[in-house]
Amino acid sequence: xxxxxxxxxxxxxxxxxxxxxxxxxxxxxxxxxxxxxxxxxxxxxxxxxxxxxxxxxxxxxxxxxxxxxxxxxxxxxxxxxxxxxxxxxxxxxxxxxxxxxxxxxxxxxxxxxxxxxxxxxxxxxxxxxxxxxxxxxxxxxxxxxxxxxxxxxxxxxxxxxxxxxxxxxxxxxxxxxxxxxxxxxxxxxxxxxxxxxxxxxxxxxxxxxxxxxxxxxxxxxxxxxxxxxxxxxxxxxxxxxxxxxxxxxxxxxxxxxxxxxxxxxxxxxxxxxxxxxxxxxxxxxxxxxxxxxxxxxxxxxxxxxxxxxxxxxxxxxxxxxxxxxxxxxxxxxxxxxxxxxxxxxxxxxxxxxxxxxxxxxxxxxxxxxxxxxxxxxxxxxxxxxxxxxxxxxxxxxxxxxxxxxxxxxxxxxxxxxxxxxxxxxxxxxxxxxxxxxxxxxxxxxxxxxxxxxxxxxxxxxxxxxxxxxxxxxxxxxxxxxxxxxxxxxxxxxxxxxxxxxxxxxxxxxxxxxxxxxxxxxxxxxxxxxxxxxxxxxxxxxxxxxxxxxxxxxxxxxxxxxxxxxxxxxxxxxxxxxxxxxxxxxxxxxxxxxxxxxxxxxxxxxxxxxxxxxxxxxxxxxxxxxxxxxxxxxxxxxxxxxxxxxxxxxxxxxxxxxxxxxxxxxxxxxxxxxxxxxxxxxxxxxxxxxxxxxxxxxxxxxxxxxxxxxxxxxxxxxxxxxxxxxxxxxxxxxxxxxxxxxxxxxxxxxxxxxxxxxxxxxxxxxxxxxxxxxxxxxxxxxxxxxxxxxxxxxxxxxxxxxxxxxxxxx
Numbered sequence: 001x002x003x004x005x006x007x008x009x010x011x012x013x014x015x016x017x018x019x020x021x022x023x024x025x026x027x028x029x030x031x032x033x034x035x036x037x038x039x040x041x042x043x044x045x046x047x048x049x050x051x052x053x054x055x056x057x058x059x060x061x062x063x064x065x066x067x068x069x070x071x072x073x074x075x076x077x078x079x080x081x082x083x084x085x086x087x088x089x090x091x092x093x094x095x096x097x098x099x100x101x102x103x104x105x106x107x108x109x110x111x112x113x114x115x116x117x118x119x120x121x122x123x124x125x126x127x128x129x130x131x132x133x134x135x136x137x138x139x140x141x142x143x144x145x146x147x148x149x150x151x152x153x154x155x156x157x158x159x160x161x162x163x164x165x166x167x168x169x170x171x172x173x174x175x176x177x178x179x180x181x182x183x184x185x186x187x188x189x190x191x192x193x194x195x196x197x198x199x200x201x202x203x204x205x206x207x208x209x210x211x212x213x214x215x216x217x218x219x220x221x222x223x224x225x226x227x228x229x230x231x232x233x234x235x236x237x238x239x240x241x242x243x244x245x246x247x248x249x250x251x252x253x254x255x256x257x258x259x260x261x262x263x264x265x266x267x268x269x270x271x272x273x274x275x276x277x278x279x280x281x282x283x284x285x286x287x288x289x290x291x292x293x294x295x296x297x298x299x300x301x302x303x304x305x306x307x308x309x310x311x312x313x314x315x316x317x318x319x320x321x322x323x324x325x326x327x328x329x330x331x332x333x334x335x336x337x338x339x340x341x342x343x344x345x346x347x348x349x350x351x352x353x354x355x356x357x358x359x360x361x362x363x364x365x366x367x368x369x370x371x372x373x374x375x376x377x378x379x380x381x382x383x384x385x386x387x388x389x390x391x392x393x394x395x396x397x398x399x400x401x402x403x404x405x406x407x408x409x410x411x412x413x414x415x416x417x418x419x420x421x422x423x424x425x426x427x428x429x430x431x432x433x434x435x436x437x438x439x440x441x442x443x444x445x446x447x448x449x450x451x452x453x454x455x456x457x458x459x460x461x462x463x464x465x466x467x468x469x470x471x472x473x474x475x476x477x478x479x480x481x482x483x484x485x486x487x488x489x490x491x492x493x494x495x496x497x498x499x500x501x502x503x504x505x506x507x508x509x510x511x512x513x514x515x516x517x518x519x520x521x522x523x524x525x526x527x528x529x530x531x532x533x534x535x536x537x538x539x540x541x542x543x544x545x546x547x548x549x550x551x552x553x554x555x556x557x558x559x560x561x562x563x564x565x566x567x568x569x570x571x572x573x574x575x576x577x578x579x580x581x582x583x584x585x586x587x588x589x590x591x592x593x594x595x596x597x598x599x600x601x602x603x604x605x606x607x608x609x610x611x612x613x614x615x616x617x618x619x620x621x622x623x624x625x626x627x628x629x630x631x632x633x634x635x636x637x638x639x640x641x642x643x644x645x646x647x648x649x650x651x652x653x654x655x656x657x658x659x660x661x662x663x664x665x666x667x668x669x670x671x672x673x674x675x676x677x678x679x680x681x682x683x684x685x686x687x688x689x690x691x692x693x694x695x696x697x698x699x700x701x702x703x704x705x706x707x708x709x710x711x712x713x714x715x716x717x718x719x720x721x722x723x724x725x726x727x728x729x730x731x732x733x734x735x736x737x738x739x740x741x742x743x744x745x746x747x748x749x750x751x752x753x754x755x756x757x758x759x760x761x762x763x764x765x766x767x768x769x770x771x772x773x774x775x776x777x778x779x780x781x782x783x784x785x786x787x788x789x790x791x792x793x794x795x796x797x798x799x800x801x802x803x804x805x806x807x808x809x
Contacts, residue, residue, distance in 0.1 A: 010112045011093055015076075017109070018097055019062045022075040023055060024104045026064075029082050041066040042081045075100055086211050090120040090239065095213070119191070120239050126188045127214040129179045130198075131206050134169075135162050145169055145178070150203055150222050154267070155352055160274045165206030165214065168222070172199045192216065192237035196230050205247070205266045207232075207240075207284075210295055212250035216240035218266060218284060229285060244291035247282040248273065249299065255279040256300035261336070262288070264308045264317065268347035275356035288321040293328070303332040305364055310338040310345030322367045326394030327430065333367035333398060368395045368408055372415065380417025389418045396427045403635065403681070407642030504556050504647070507548030508780035514753055514762050515717060518549060520556075520645050521682045527675055529653075530751070531689040532700060532721030537749035538688040539564065539651050541721065541768060544777040546649045546686065547577060550616035551606075557637065557644040560618045561630055563655040567620045571607075576774035578603035583774060614641060625656055627673050634681060650674065650687040671715070691720075699750075719751040719766070739769045739785055746771060748784070 026033050026042070033039045037055035041048035043066060052068035055061050065072040071081075076096060079085040085096040098108040113121065136144045146167035148158055161167050169175050172195050179188040189195075197217040198204055201224045207216040216232040216239075232240045248269045252260060258279035263269055269282040283292065296304060306321045308314035318335060325333040338345050339362075351359050365373070371392050378385035389412060396405050396412075405427060406420075413420040503517025519526045532538045543560070550558040562570055576583045579599040585592045586600060610616035614637070623629055630650075638644055650656065656670040674685045691700050700720045724735040725747040732738045737748035749768040769779040 011097075014097060014109055014111045018076070018100050019074055020060065021100055021104050021106075022064065022078060023061050025075050025078055025100055028103045028105065029078075031082075037061070039064075041069060041071070042078060043069050043071045044081065045069070046071070079103075084211070090117055090124060091209075091211055091213055093117065094121050094124060095211075116238075122183075122185050123191045123237055123239050124213060124215060125183045126179050126185050126191045126193055127206065127216065129182050129188075130175065130193060130217075131165050131214040132182070133175060133178055134165055134167050134206065143167075145171075145175060147200065154271075154348075156270055156274060160270065164270060164273065165208070166203065166270060168200055168203055169198045170200055190236065192232050192240070194233065194236070196226070197232065202230075207245060207247060208250050209239075209245060210249045210253060210299065216242075216245065218247075220267075231284065241291065242284065242286055243289035244295065245284075246292055246295060247284055249281050249295060252279050252281050253299040257302075259303045259305050259334075260296065260301045261305050261307050262321065263347050264314060265346065265348065268307075271348045271351050272356065272359075275351050277356055277359075283317075287317055288324045290324065293324050297328060297331070302330060303334070305334045305336055306367075307336045307338065307347055309347075310340045314346075319371075322371065322395070323391070325367070325398075327397045329397055329400050331398050333395070334364040335367060335370045336362050336364045337370075338362070367398075368392065371395070372411060375415070378416050382417075385416035385418060389416050389423060390426075393423060393426055394430060396423075397430055403638055403642070406639055410642045504549045504553040506545045507552055508545075508766075508768075508777075510780050510782050511545075511766055514764055514766070518545070518647060518686070519684055519716070521678070521684050522645060526684060526716030527671075527678055528684075528686040529689050529715040529718040530686070530721060531691055531718060532723075533691050533727065535726050536721045536723045537726070537768070537770060538721050540770060540775055540777060541719070541749060541751060542649055542651060542686055542688055543570070543573060543775075544577060546647065547574065547616065549647055550610055555645050556647055557614055557641070558616045558647045558649065559634060559637065560616070560649045560651070561623065561633075562618060562620045562651050563625055564652050565620065567618055567622075570618055570620070573775045574607055575600055575603045577776040578606055580774055580776065614644070627656060627670070630656075631677070631681075634677070634683060638681070646681075646683040648674075648677065648683045648685050650685065652688040652690060654690040675715075718754055720754055722750045722752070723747060724750075737767060737784060739767075739779075741771060741773075748781075749777075 023033055023037070026039060031039050031042060033055070034051070037057070038051040039053050039055075040051050041053040046052075046066065046069040048066070048068060053064055053066040053071075056063045056065050056072075062074055063072065064074075064078065071077075073081070076085075076087055076092075079096055079100055080087050083099065085099055086092050087096070093111065093113065097111070101108040133145045134143075138144045146169055148156075148161055148167050150168055151161050151166055152158075156166065175198055176188050176193065179193060180186055185191065196202075197219045201222060202219040203222055205218040205220075206214050207218055209215045216237055218232070219230045221228050221230075231242055234240055234242070246262075247266050251273070255278055261272070261277070261280040263272065263280060263282040265285055266282050269280060272280050304325060306318055306325075308318045308321070322333060322335070325331060338347070338350060347359070375388055378388065392412060396408050399405055399408075405424065409420045409423040409427070412418070412423055501512055501517045503512075503515065503519045505512055505517055506515075518528070530538045530542050546558050546560050549556050572583050572586050575581070575586050579586075579596070579602070581592065581596045581600050581603075582590070584590050585596060592600065607616075611618075617637075619633065623633065630648075634646060634648060637646065653670050653674070656673075674687060677683050678685055699722045724730065724737055725732050728735070732745040732747045735747065737750050738745045739748055740746070747770055749770050751766045751768060753763050753766065764782065767781045767784055768777045769781065770776075771778050
């Protein structure tokens with residue numbers, strides 16, 4: 001209880017008395033405390049199964065500490081952690097202190113407070129009383145003070161209205177009298193319960209602060225003359241500030257890992273809440289303020305999504321909201337534009353007509369992308385262009401990923417003509433200013449703190465702000481909202497998916513059929529392994545596929561890291577593949593015809609063009625064998641061309657340098673490294689692997705890659721390669737897998753797709769037709785050519801095909 005009587009305790013005296021109640025409060029709250037003071041930590045973010053916390057000796061049992069999560073505090077901190085009670089403000093006096101005494105079975109003492117705090121306490125008391133009146137029923141079960149007819153006409157159920165505090169009060173005078181009777185306050189009107197907010201011609205919304213306490217009112221006029229929307233008068237209601245209150249935040253803050261949808265009007269929130277949406281708030285028809293943003297960050301949200309009305313006012317508010325959210329590192333900001341062209345284009349109408357599921361399926365747009373797509377055109381370097389750059393640059397601060405920032409800076413530079421390096425320099429400058437402003441703001445709040453509890457709350461909020469600014473995508477990956485969002489994204493992708501091949505074509509139809517092409521990084525890059533014994537044709541397969549990807553896919557950038565071979569050797573192979581002229585002739589061991597000379601010359605030009613354009617770039621061991629050098633190469637390419645989709649080829653993985661490790665350990669370590677590249681950069685990786693347990697004399701199996709399943713786990717698809725002619729030192733004419741080039745037999749490389757975690761999930765054997773004259777793989781088949789088979793196999797196959805044909809017929 002609070003009072004201004006001289007014989008009552010001051011607030012400070014009451015706080016000091018309450019400090020001794022720590023053990024009693026913990027035990028009364030269901031926490032098992034041992035005689036020595038140990039207990040399981042009460043921090044909700046710490047799942048403590050073995051007691052890690054204790055009441056600190058030598059503190060008169062007034063302080064606790066957890067040795068696992070490092071949280072410390074007193075009885076007020078305990079009340080905050082266990083029951084969510086506030087640590088500062090008038091609520092600390094009116095709610096936290098009395099609750100601690102009541103929980104311990106004691107009567108709260110009367111406290112002397114200042115006149116200003118007395119008014120704030122009275123204001124909260126009358127608004128809480130109004131909320132209780134709204135739910136009050138008479139002896140017959142009917143609501144005593146409110147009529148919900150208008151709310152029902154909007155489709156809102158009674159239980160939702162009563163829970164949220166929405167309704168039309170039947171008689172203003174009766175409301176004032178009832179509040180006075182229940183609270184002892186003689187003039188509720190002077191505390192904000194005014195006629196323009198309460199009455200039968202109004203739909204009243206009782207507004208709660210982020211702790212769930214009723215603090216203010218808003219109203220929509222449903223009949224008569226006057227303004228359509230009204231809010232509490234801040235000159236009367238001293239606990240209310242419209243720029244620091246978000247409708248529904250007390251509910252939404254229970255879901256900090258979810259995407260938070262921010263609506264324009266109170267009705268939007270009510271309709272969304274009734275439909276089952278919880279991670280949403282409403283600004284109440286005003287522009288978003290810094291106070292709103294601070295509340296959201298202190299509540300731990302890392303992804304905010306602005307959804308305002310699809311009209312001129314809503315779009316204007318949307319732009320201002322994006323400006324407010326700019327510059328908070330780690331805060332993801334997006335926009336969901338509502339469909340235009342309908343009579344009523346707000347969240348309330350959309351959900352009522354289409355349902356919550358369709359609303360959640362509406363595509364959201366990254367804030368940066370939204371601004372870029374709606375900016376129009378600029379004269380390069382013009383005043384308008386520079387102004388636009390200054391407006392958008394703070395959004396670059398929101399991402400801590402340097403590569404993503406570089407990509408955004410490149411886009412901004414391209415459309416405005418402002419130098420990319422100047423943009424990035426300004427981002428770095430603003431980042432330093434942002435850190436300084438945060439530190440200054442925290443220092444200013446600490447200087448104004450009037451109690452140790454308020455200092456503790458400020459520091460706790462500061463930790464949340466710091467965590468939000470430092471938070472990267474990993475925190476979002478662990479959330480339920482991310483999982484739900486992932487399903488929705490996948491469903492949208494399914495609906496938008498075009499017919500045909502979805503990855504890069506390899507130039508071989510059967511390989512494309514098995515893999516759905518080589519997955520692009522934008523599709524979620526993967527690792528492809530081609531494993532086999534030495535000289536089995538692993539490199540030939542990868543080099544041919546890599547060259548085809550570069551030639552046949554305009555959006556591919558192929559980086560080929562040839563650790564095993566010198567570029568001189570690769571040059572002959574590549575020219576042989578491109579020209580179809582034998583390598584012996586390109587080496588000048590045998591003379592070429594004029595027509596072959598022309599083909600080799602054209603091949604040289606094509607290879608140079610592919611390299612100049614950046615679509616096919618080869619580095620050999622002169623780049624080095626260290627992972628860091630290779631990663632620097634990839635990142636340098638992305639710095640210069642942020643839109644690049646990279647296929648990174650490693651020949652071969654077992655020669656990537658590590659520490660003084662044996663080959664097996666080095667191979668396992670390098671496998672994890674390339675797997676990480678597909679996630680962190682991202683890129684798609686293709687690599688050759690040495691079969692440690694297979695020396696080529698028998699057909700390889702997956703288990704022979706290494707003595708562990710880790711490499712198999714890291715790879716999305718694995719081909720094991722078998723070249724019988726090479727392995728058994730036989731001429732191609734004497735092996736089973738062969739193909740005919742003119743009158744000569746050529747070997748076929750058998751590649752068993754033994755693992756496939758790509759979209760198709762298929763397995764099978766690919767027979768690659770290797771032209772040993774040019775090292776070009778001229779085709780890839782699903783079966784051996786009939787002319788290469790023994791007579792009995794030809795008969796059996798033709799018979800089987802005839803039988804299957806009769807079924808199909």
